[in-house]
Amino acid sequence: MTPDQYCEDKAAQSGSSFYYSFRFLPLETRRAITALYAFCREVDDVVDETHDDNVARTTLNWWRQEVANLYAGQPQHPVTRALQPHVARLALPQQQLLQVIDGMEMDLTQARYNRFDDLKQYCYLVASVVGLLSARIFGVSDDKTYVYAEKLGLAFQLTNIIRDVGEDARRGRIYLPVEELQRFDVPAADILAYRETDNFRKLMAFQIERAEALYREALEALPRADRRPQRAGLVMAAIYRATLDEIKRDGPQKVLNQRLSLTPIRKLWLAWKTWWLA
Template identity: 85%
Template sequence: MTPDQYCEDKAAQSGSSFYYSFRFLPLQTRLAITALYAFCREVDDVVDETHDEGVARTTLNWWRSEVGNLYAGTPQHPVTRALQPHVVRLQLPQEQLLQIIEGMEMDLTQARYNAFADLQRYCYLVASVVGLLSARIFGVTDERTYQYAERLGLAFQLTNIIRDVGEDARRGRIYLPVEELQRFNVPAADILNYRESDNFRALMQFQIERAEGYYAEALAVLPKADRRNQRAGLVMAAIYRATLDEIKQDGAGKVLNQRLSLTPVRKLWLAWKTWWFA
């Protein structure tokens, strides 16, 4: 199996919205973004699938060393071998790959965030940085496109947090800021025990409105000159926003006890429609 095929399989197995946004890209761009996505999946899986914190930290440190190998021209892993030509061609910043690892590592020790500003830092590392790298891969002619990518990454991560509240609670994690739980009078125990309430629904409506605001900000700042290049990101935005709309319509309180996702057919339809008409 070639490094590129390894990354393709990793992306396809995930069923992620990212995978659908890659389908229409030119070959070299698709190979680059698929390799980046596979890198993110590999690092994320270390945290989510390794139950021993010490083993997880050791593995993440190995990945830091492997990023060093990548930039030294001696990558060992199929993912970094697939990334190597694109790192050189596109001048992808080493620091940003390391920041993604830093963000994933936060999940090993931090299960609560006091304020939204604290959560923003986490979202920046695990999502906005990925957006910045993705924007570079797709093609940037105007620096404002990086502002779009940063805000869009934050919107994506907030959508994930909203969608996965119940799933994260089963892992003992609550990403919703403590200050906001207190403001809406939602005890952490209600979330950890999957108890829906009017207060919880109001809290989730607030989260949805904030995420919608970041989508609007991102799209407003995207320069027209780069809109065509960034269509893959716009495809992802269409799918994520549709997911957010479904949560809103279905009743935001239900995220504690179910994980809503769009069907593959609907994702493919949104991807096709957005790609050709964005």
């Protein structure tokens, strides 16, 4: 199996919305973004699938060394070998790949965030940085596009947090800021016990409104000159926003006991429509 095929399989197995946005890209761009996505999945899986925190930290440190190997021209893992041809060609910053690992490691040390500003820092590392790297891969002619990419990454991560509240609670994690739980009078115990209260519904409606505002801000920040090169990001935005709309329509309190996901056919339809209308 080639490094590119390894990354392709990793992306396909995830069933992620990101995978659908890659389908229409030119081959070289698709290989680069798929390798980046596979890298993110690898380091995310370290945290999600390793039950011993010490083992997870050791593995993340291995990945930090592997990033160093990549930039020294000696990658060992299929993912970094797939990334290698694109690093110099696209000037992908080494520090940003390391920041993604730093963000994943935060899940080993922090299960609560006191304020939204604290949560934003986590979201920046695990999502906005990925947005910045992705934008570079797709093609940037105006630096304002990086503002769009950073905001869109934050919107994506907030959508993930909203969608996965119940799933995260089963892992003992609550990403919703403590300050906002208190404002809406939602005890952490209610979330950990999956209680669909009216206060929790109001809290989640507030989270959805914030995510929707970030999508609007991101799209308004995208310069017209880069709209076509960034179509893959717009596809992701369409799928994520549709997911958010479904959660809102279904009842935002239900995220505690069910994980809403769009069907593959609907994702493909949204991808096709957004790509050709962008």
